[in-house]
Amino acid sequence: MTVEELAAPVAGQRRGEYTVQGVPNEASQGRLCVKGMNAHQHALSGQRLMHPLIRRNGELEPCSWEEAIQTIAERFQDLRDLYGADTVGVYGGGSLTNETAYLLGKFARVALGTKYIDYNGRFCMSAAASAGSKVLGMDRGLTFRLSDIPKAGCIVLAGTNIAECQPTLLPYFNQAKENGAFIIVIDPRKTATAAIADLHLQVKPGMDALLADTMLKVIMDAGLIDPHFIGERTHGYEQMIQGLADLQLEQAAQACGVDLALICQAAMAYGEAETGMIMTARGVEQQTDGHMAVRHFLNLVLATGKIGREGCGYGAITGQGNGQGGREHGQKADQLPGYRSIENEADRAYVASVWGVDPASLPGKGVSAYEMMEKVHDQEIRALLVMGSNPVVSNPNVRLVEEGLRKLDFLIVADMFLSETARMADLVLPVTSYMENEGTLTNLEGRVLLREQGRPAPGETLDDWDILCRIAAQLGKASYFKYDTAEDIFNELRVASRGGVADYYGITYERLRNEKGVYWPCSALEDQGEGLLFGERFAHPDGKAAFTFESSPGWNDISSEFPLILTNGRVLPHYLTGVQTHRSPALAARELENFVELHPATAARYRIHDGEWVEIQSTYGSFTVRSRIKDSIREDTLFVPMHWGGIQNVNRATRPELDPFCRMPGFKTAAVTIRPLRLAR
Structure with a gap:
């Protein structure tokens, strides 16, 4: 029986009818975006994988779980015997529950003994995470509560299109606007979020750090800094001033592609406001200087003292379903649970004691997600377990x-589903959906939430964590992976995270059921957790935040051969690489295929008509999409969504250079050219 036959609906069978209703909670307040309203369609899709599949004679065909698990253990062991433990890699995802993310890190280090583990969140939050840790001493998506947003007098949204990417949050900003907040959007495109803004700075991609510096120079020149806050709660300000001494405002504005008068207006609005927030997202962060760009925006926050009180703070807008929790508990290359460092001997010793292993047995630091792909290409990694991700597209x-x-x-x-990556696999394992598994998720404000199981697992699907336990047992490591429920794993996670930056020790399933969410850090059962951070001190040992005085190089690699800037992002109906949303008829119908958004003047220059197929090419490769001509984008910029694979995959032309601090790829800037695809007459 083929995969297609297994997925086909039964002829004549009536499909069930469902009513979708949001569950009230403190974050979303019961709101659902279009993806949430239709997520049940992919969970109930006839294309769901229901049985393990093994490749025989070049084709994937059904097999038993016993054969699948035994095959994995045998192949892993054979390759480890030949090439060492690090020949096996583990590649996770930012939408996995906290329990699975935690267990994936433990599985890699205890069951496999490999240092090679990372996850697709590397492409999402790593720049903001590393910048927050460096400047503030802690990475948490928001330093404030979502409910604080309406209290802000000025809000800067840099590289984030909340209206389409996080629409359930938009009412907070609408309420802030009703309360008189001045909203500034920084984006190369006039997005749906820019439409609600009082001021839109249409920055040239790659110049975000310079734009932040220019705004700061205007604020400093106007005397709008907070000397008391700077003196009492920060260090490095004098060095930062020296770094800005030679900045020429007119030249900087020209390099940013934004009129200086508009930059001054934005700077004065933020500087003069009693309360204010700055939020960044992938537009700023998915660059080869994303780490530094975020730190330069944090300079604005610190210089004006707008953090640690209501209506103030910095926020990194999280993208994936568990974008915050997924990066806290060990599926990153350099990390152990609780946001501990795998290179810190005390951290290693503590986590090893929780796991019941010798600290010396824990492998060291691995490499980032894309660097793992390079090691796969070089055959340093010869076996790979991918869980909750689609790396061949992302x-x-x-x-x-x-x-x-x-x-x-x-x-x-x-x-x-049989994703693009799964189609290349030797073994495909069917997993449960969000409706069928239980576990915790942590939202962008650091609130841990419990998602209960809603229906039984269909077919032979298993929870991710159950699969890991079965493989570990077959590898002879069963004693380290004895869990009957997700709650068992969470209780171990609580202990493993205790005393770490992301301390979950005081959080239990019982509390989550009763309280509908608890903020971390939460070190004891009687603690309420911290929603508003840094009211009295920052998370560095000295309690102070650090200004950044290093300059950021920016990006400007366009040439006569590749004169345009390619940037990418999301659209409202789709999510990540579309593995799930493309299986939802209601969502797929909204955007059937990929497209490139380009300015009318650019289209005229390249003789491109609206709706026709075009090829976009860089030095790294090319892809093909339809054109969509709009005057809402800069003339030097092309925008392409990231949700499609195959010949429509924008990442066929993105570049492999990585941020030197956080190893984030430069998704938002690639030098390209474009041409129409027409039959010769």
């Missing part, structure tokens, strides 16, 4: 990734 420089995955001796993918 990575930059996709041609190298495709070539590397084909070289693998053994590829296992755990997914709900």
Whole structure:
């Protein structure tokens, strides 16, 4: 029986009818976006994988779980015997529950003994996470509560299109606007979020750090800094001033592609406001200087003292379903649970004591997600377990990734559907959906939430964590992975995180059921957790935040051969690489195929008509999409969504350079050219 036959609906069978209703909670207040309202469609899709699939004679066909688990253990063990433990890699996802993310890190280090583990959140939050840790001593999406947003007098939204990417949050900003807040949007496109703004700075991609510096110079020149806050609660201000001494406002504005008068207006609005917030997202962060760009925006926050009180703070707008929790408990290359460092001996010793292993047995720091793909290509990694991700679509420089995955001796993918990566696998493992598994998620404000199981698991699907436990047992590590429920894993996570930056020790399933969410850090059962951070001190040992005085190089690699800037992002109906949302008829119908958004003047220059197929090419490769001509984008910029694979995959042309601090790829800036695809007459 083929995969298609297994997924086909039964002829004549009436499909069930469902009513979707949001569950009230403190964050979303019961609101659902279009993706949430239709998520049940992919969970109930006839294309769901219901049985393990193994490749025989070049084709994927059904097999038993016993055969699948035994095959994994045997192949892993054979490759480890030949090439060492690090020949096996583990690639996770930012939408996994906290329990699975935690267990994936433990599985890699205890069951496999490999240092090679990372996850697709590297492409999402790593720049903001590393910048927050460096400047504030802690990474948490928001330093304030969502309910504080309406109290802000000025809000700067840099590189974030909340109206389409996080629409359930938009009412907070509408309420702030009703209360008189001045909203500034920084984006190369006039997005739906820019439409609600009082001021839109249409910055040139790659120049965000310089724009932040220019705003800060205006604020300093106007005397709108907070000397008391700077003196009492920060260090590095004098060095930062020296770094800005030679900044020429007119030249900087020209490099940013924004009129200086508009930059001054934005700076004065933020500087003069009694309360204010700055929020960044992927537009600022998915760049090869994303780490530094975020730190330069944080300079604005610190210089004006707008943090640690109601209506103030910095926020990184999280994208994936568990974008915050997924990066806290060990599926990052350099991390142990509780946001501990794998290179810190005390951290290693503590977590090893919780796991019951010798600290010396824990492997060291691995590499980032894209660097793992490079090691796959070089055959340093010869087997790969992918869980909750689709790297053949989501990575930059996709041609190298495709070539590397084909070289693998053994590829296992755990997914709900036969994704582009799963189609290349030797073994595909069917997993439960959000409706069928239980576990915790942590939202962007650091509030831990419990998602209860809503219906039984269909077919032979298993929870991600259950699959990991079965593999570990087959590898002879069963004693380290004895869990009967997700709550058992969470209780171990609580202990493993205790005393760490992301301390969950005081949070229990019982509390989450009763209180409908608890903020971390929460070190004891009687603690309420901290929603508003840094009221009295920052998370560094000295209690102070650090100004950034290092300059940021920016980006400007366009040439006569590749004169345009390619940037990418999201659209309202789709999510990540579309593995799930493309299986939802209601969502797929809204955007059936990928497109490139380009300015009318650019279209005229390249003789491109609206709606026709075009090819976009960089030095790394090319892809093909339809054109969509709009005057809402800069003339030097092309925008392409990230939700499609194959020949429509924007990452066929993105570049492989990485941020030196956080290893974030430069998704938002690639030098390209464009041409129409027409039949010769």
